[in-house]
Amino acid sequence: MGNRRLLATVMVGVVLSAALMSSVAIYSDAIRDLGLKFALEGEDPRDLDIEILSSSQGFTGELYDDRVEITGRQLATGVGEILDATVRYGRSDTFFLAPVGVPPDLEDDGRPRSHFQFYEGLDEQIEVVEGRIAEIASPASGAPAVEVMLGAKAAVQLDVAVGDSFDLHPFWALGSEPVKVTVVGLIAPLDPDDPFWFGVADESRFIVTNTSWPTYAFFVPEETLTGALTTYLPDLRGSFWTYGLVDADKVNSRNAGGIVDSVKGMSAGLKAEILRTTVNTELPNTIESYEEKLFFTRLPLFALMVQIVGIVLYYLVMVSNMLVERQVGEIALFKSRGASTGQVMLIYFIEGAMLCLVGVVVGPLLAGTAISLLGLTPSFSGLSGGSTIAVNYSIWAILLAVVGVLLALAALLIPAYRATSNSIVNYKQSLARPPQQPAFLRYYLDLGLIVVGAFLFYQLRQQGSLVTDRLFGDLSADPLLLVTPTLFMLMIALVFLRLFPLVLRVASWAGRGLNGATIPLGLVHLVRSPLHYSRLILLLLLATAVGMFAAGFRATLEQSYDDRSAYEAGAPARLTYTRGGSPPDQFVSQVEETTNSEGVTPVARMSASYSDLATFTFVSSDLLAVRPGEFEQIAYWRNDFAGASLEELMGRLVPEEEEPAPEVGKIPAGNRYIGLWAKPPDLLTNPAFHGRMAVRVSDENKSLWEFTLFPVGEPDTGGWQFYAGALDDPESPRNQGSPDPTQELQLDAIFFRFTQAPTGDTRHVFLADALQTGTALPAEDEFGFADPTIVDEFEDVAGYATIGGVSQLRQPAVLSRVEEGRSDRYAAKLEFSVTDQGPQLFGFRPRSGADAMAVIVSEGFLEETGLERGDATLLYINRQYVNVVLAGSFSYFPTWDPNGREELVVANLDTIQDLAARVPVLATGAYPNEAWLPSADGMDLDPEALVLPGSSFAPEVTTEAGLREEAGSDPLVAASWEGILFLSFASVLLLTALGFVVYSFLTAQSRSLEFAILRTMGFSTRQIFGLVSFEQIFVIVSGALVGTFLGMPLSGLMIDFMGVNERGEDVIPPIVTQVSWSTVLTVYSLLAVVFVATIVALAILYSRLSVHRALRMGEL
Structure with missing residues (x-):
């Protein structure tokens, strides 16, 4: 009964230990019921x-x-x-x-x-x-x-x-x-x-x-x-x-x-x-699905609870040590008068058992009450409907409470057992020369623990998750990995404890020259009894470290949800159309008119692939074609997505200015037919090869049409055959209508294609002359249009190039100008080789732009292909092969899922329109099929209201705000963490304050004689206050400062391994640790109030002590 106040503080720790342990089961069951109800209500009955x-x-x-x-x-x-x-x-x-x-x-x-x-x-x-x-x-x-x-x-x-x-x-x-x-x-x-x-x-x-x-x-x-x-x-x-x-x-x-x-x-x-x-x-x-989600949601919770329970047990060890230290003289006296170790331990066992019995009864009830009241908090309103949470006291809750009190009992008995080894002599020696280090530091046991912790930390880093796969594919949590964050925290704490005496000696040496006796005297006492202060510093250190994580959790989670929503949407609003059929500028105008918005940027999403026949490498990718200068103004980006900024990456996609090619192939407005004179190869004239000749034209919007040219009349005496086709009857695409006859058109290609190749390797020649247009087809007995408009007589073919990209093989064709034209004019001569394994489409087209385009690719693309930045290669895009240069790479890119099967290639939309649409028949126009909008404000989000003119397809509407609202509609993740985090940290905060108060006042009692002598020697009240304040502030600042710096990596470690979604996949984009400094300051302020009040009370107590009163207390 003499130590009832101290035993009351021990009882608080025992009850909290039982409460926290049982809360894991009670809280898990409550969350499971609420979350399961939420999941079932989300389904159609x-x-x-x-x-x-x-x-x-x-x-x-x-x-x-x-x-x-x-x-x-x-x-x-x-x-x-x-x-x-x-x-x-x-x-x-x-x-x-x-x-x-x-x-x-x-x-x-x-x-x-x-x-x-x-x-x-x-x-x-x-x-x-x-x-x-x-x-x-x-x-x-x-x-x-x-x-x-x-x-x-x-x-x-x-x-x-x-x-x-x-x-x-x-x-x-x-x-x-x-x-x-x-x-x-x-x-x-x-x-x-x-x-x-x-x-x-x-x-x-x-x-x-x-x-x-x-x-x-x-x-x-x-x-x-x-x-x-x-x-x-x-x-x-x-x-x-x-x-x-x-x-x-x-x-x-x-x-x-x-x-x-x-x-x-x-x-x-x-x-x-x-x-x-x-x-x-x-x-x-x-x-x-819910059970899997719950598994990954609760997993970091258990890792956190290990840390919290560890701090509670340390509190019990610390307070138990204080209790035993007050009674170590009595224990030594018992031992000197014949009491055995067992008899002494029985006394402490009875005390501990009584406390544990109270803990087993009160702990679960306290945990259940606190958890039930969490239903009234905003975090749980979506699950509980604003009422208290129904809790269930399962057998697991009781068993965990028993485990908690047994751990607490062990924490109580271990200091008592160590004290039984002291004799009266040992006791007197310890009073004269306090121990400098605990046993685990003297025998370097801390180094062994650091090695174990480092190994587990390495394992966790290698595995990347707290989850392990069982033999038959089930998921489980490795208990050793669950304690890794706790061991990491303990490792840093032990390193600090080993260095703390050295720091004190350095501080004492540095303070020798200070005027006055207050600070030097305080440093001397700290250096003389470092173990005495290490206990309190360790408690402050551990509590502050966990507090840093608790303070940043909410902000981190909220920011992660914001980042995930913005990343998945890509922009504040994104419209995805099933198919793209309009050129970019026309597409943007239609979207802006439909959505009543401005600043829309077009995006084309298509597929791309890389293949290397020599190494049997094939990499399938998505391709995102964007407009540099516009895209970076709208798209979501974070600096950790790549080694360069989005502006810099987009700048690499802009092609360098080149000397413009000669303008050729302008088709004037107002003509209905197009034709040319040609000496065709056998591939066209022999029906066995199923060949056809065609031209492809484009308008100012880059819309493409293909027209088949048919032989008209008989060949002339020189063997030249006239071919013609109608400009109002396109072969492809038919769903786009025909070109506007009032607009000037641009020749895009003259080509021929055959579906049956001759056997072997054969050489062929194609001559073309006098590309022309007309208003009517010639009569059977006429040669060419009656009044033709000459488009090109091919007197100079420098403005043309052969069609490439049909296959990976080098295009086996050569274009030249020859003086073998009809009526002694020049003609275009195309020589090419045909094999049964090679391409079956040949022709030439006006030169336009560069022959290769810059792209940026995902890091996975580089790893799978073995390529590096700056390499040139071929990509299969839009059904043709395109020369590309790898201008950069990234780890993450908006809307792309790195966990998926596809890599990502990002290119310039305007360049894609040219380079990836050069092969007639195969490569159609690369048109945008997504619109990225800078804002969704004021926009009708009904897909049916966003159908573009001339289309019947409603888009898929994705908004950043909508995704964020959807993520917030299931509060299971936030609630399951936030509730237990609040209760746990509140417990740690309470124990820390209580431990500081108890420790300080017990220290005051043990040093009453010392301070009474100081008062007798002339120390003023201000000096006493200064001495006490210096010692306590040194302890508090040391613990809080180291705990804060320890909390940063600990928070990062916890965030890293809680960074999985409900399917166990990595969160995309990765979670970035946030610190709510306002919360940190609030916590520090609460602790400061307790510390200041305690320091003031101690100073008042010490200042009133005198020698005769201290001596009457007995030998201390």
């Missing part, structure tokens, strides 16, 4: 319901009854505890419907069909709009007469009234007498949205709208289908559904795993017992 379908089944009595019994039994046994109700539905095979006495028209594919159907409990779920409920049909010697009901909407659609009769002919027995049915009632569902109908009441039950022929869905009693109809048609078959309507409120964390196993087992059992049976439900997938 019909998707969670269980649908059992047995198709192609008979209706005969015993088989039918067995099927009903097996299905019901499996459903009740497997998931009966979570079902609200079950519903059975059956539907027969098809009958051909015809008027009474009239056979069906089997030649008509649109002839009416019909089927019988029943619902168990139908009468309670419908209203009779007209007529009455159908009676059960009686078996007959021939075809039975059956009363049926029809949906009221279907009756209107099919023009059926009550009293109408029809003949139903079974499709599998058309020679049989038809079943005569009479409509006796028109019915409608009371509530089409009732779970009873499973969401298909108005789709396929009461009215059938998904067929191209009239379908009469007749309702009959179940007994009619299994009785009279089966008696007449024993081979009648159909499909049967059994619906299990799930009550999601009955699914919780304790039965979720069993439900998943039951549904899977039920599915396997039904398939084994009933042929052609399937079970459909999203319930197991929803639960498993």
Whole structure:
């Protein structure tokens, strides 16, 4: 009882140890229930319901009854505890419907069909709009007469009234007498949205709208289908559904795993017992998806709890040491009078057991109460609905509380056991010469711990995650890796403790020249008893380190969500169209007009690939074609995405200015036909090769059209053949119409293509002369257009180049000018070689721009290809090969997922339009299919409102704000961390303050004689206050400063290994640690208030001490 106040502080630690340990289980169960409820509520209730379908089944009595019994039994046994109700539905095979006495028209594919159907409990779920409920049909010697009901909407659609009769002919027995049915009632569902109908009441039950022929869905009693109809048609078959309507409120964390196993087992059992049976439900997938998400969400939580519990245990060790140190004289006295170690330990064991008993009882209750109140905080409002959280005290919570108090008991008994080894002599010696180092520092045990921690830290860095794969693919958490952050923190702390005495000696040496006795005296005491102060510094250090992580967690998580949303969107708003068909400038104008916005930049997303036949390397990539100068103004970017800024990377995509090529191939406006004189190779004239000649033209918007040229008339005497084609009848693309005849056009290519290559390696020559246009085709006896407009006579071919990019092989063609033209003029001569393995398209086109373009690529692309920055290579883009130069690389790029299978190539959109659209037939225009917008404010986000003029395709709308809202709609991640983080750090803060107060006052009692003598020697109150303040501030600043610097890498370490999403993949982009300095200052301010109050109280206590009062306290 003499130490009841000190024991009270020990009890606080024991209770908190039990509370924190049990809170892991209590909090996990509460989060699982809340999160599971949230996940289930996010699904369509019909998707969670269980649908059992047995198709192609008979209706005969015993088989039918067995099927009903097996299905019901499996459903009740497997998931009966979570079902609200079950519903059975059956539907027969098809009958051909015809008027009474009239056979069906089997030649008509649109002839009416019909089927019988029943619902168990139908009468309670419908209203009779007209007529009455159908009676059960009686078996007959021939075809039975059956009363049926029809949906009221279907009756209107099919023009059926009550009293109408029809003949139903079974499709599998058309020679049989038809079943005569009479409509006796028109019915409608009371509530089409009732779970009873499973969401298909108005789709396929009461009215059938998904067929191209009239379908009469007749309702009959179940007994009619299994009785009279089966008696007449024993081979009648159909499909049967059994619906299990799930009550999601009955699914919780304790039965979720069993439900998943039951549904899977039920599915396997039904398939084994009933042929052609399937079970459909999203319930197991929803639960498993949530469990996986929860696994990765809670994993860092356990790593944090190891640190928190470790700090609590250290607090207990520290306070226990203080308790034992006060009683070490009594222990030595007991030992000198014959008490054994066991007897002394029994005393402390009884004390500890009583404290632990209180901890086991109070700890879980305290944890449960605190966790329940978290439901009132904003972080949990999305999960708890603003009310308290229901908690469950499971057996695991109690067991963890027991583990917590057992650890606490060990922390209490270890100092007592060490004290039992002291004799009276040892005790007196320790008073005269306090120990300089603890045993684990004297024997270098700290170095061993540092080695172990360093090894585990290396393992964690190598593995990159706290998660390990089991033998059969399951995921688990490695317990050793979970304690790695704690060991890392302890490693730094131990290094500090080993260096702390050295730091004190240096400080004492540096303070020798100071005037006054206050600071030197304080340094001397610190140097003389470093172990005494190391304990408190270590507590402050550990608490501050964890506090740094706690202070930055919320800001880090919020920033990560912002970054992920911005990265996935790429820009404040992004519109993705299924296909691109407009040139960039026209596309931008259309988007800006449709969205009523400005500053839109076009982007083309397509595929690209790299292949090296020599090394059998193939790399598939996405390609993003952007406009430098615009893209970087809108796109989201972070400095850690690449070694260069986005502005610099975009600048590398801008081609260097080159000397412009001669302008050739201008086609004037107003002409309807285009043609040329040519001496074609055999590849064109021989029908066996299926060759054709064509030209490709473009307009000022870079829109492309291809026109086939056909021979007109007979060759002239020189063997020259005239070829012509109509400019209003493009071969490709047909969906773009024809060029505007009032606009000037640009020749893009003259080419010919064949689909059947000759065998072997053959050499061919093609001559072209006098490319021209005309207003009408020439007559049969005319040579060329009557009044042609000459486009090019090919007197100079320097402005042309052969078409390349058809294959990776060097283009085997040479273009030159020869004096072999028609009428002694110049002509263009194309010489080329053809092999059965080579390209089958040849031609020439006007020169334009560079022959290679700069691209920037992902780091993975460089690794897979073995290329380096500055290398030139070929990429397959837009169905042709393009020469590229690798101008830079990046690790991350907006909208690109590095975890996916595809690498990324980024190119200049304007350059792509030229270089990647040079091969006719194969490479169409590289048009933008995405619009990146600088803002989504004021924009109608309805995709149907964003359809571009002349298109029928609605875009996919992605906004940064929308993605951020979606991420915030599931508060599981933030809540599951934030709640326990708050409780844990509050506990650490409380223990730190309490430990500081207790430690300080116990120190005051032990040094009362020393300060009384100082007062007698003439120390003033100010000097006493200064001495106490200096010692305490030195301890506080040292612990807080080192803890702050330790907290930075610790926070980074924790963030690194919590940086996985709900699927266990790396967060893209990586999480960047943030520090909320306002929170840090708040925490420091709270600690400062406690520390200042304690220092003032100590100074007042010390200043009032005198020698005679101190001596009356006894020998201390």
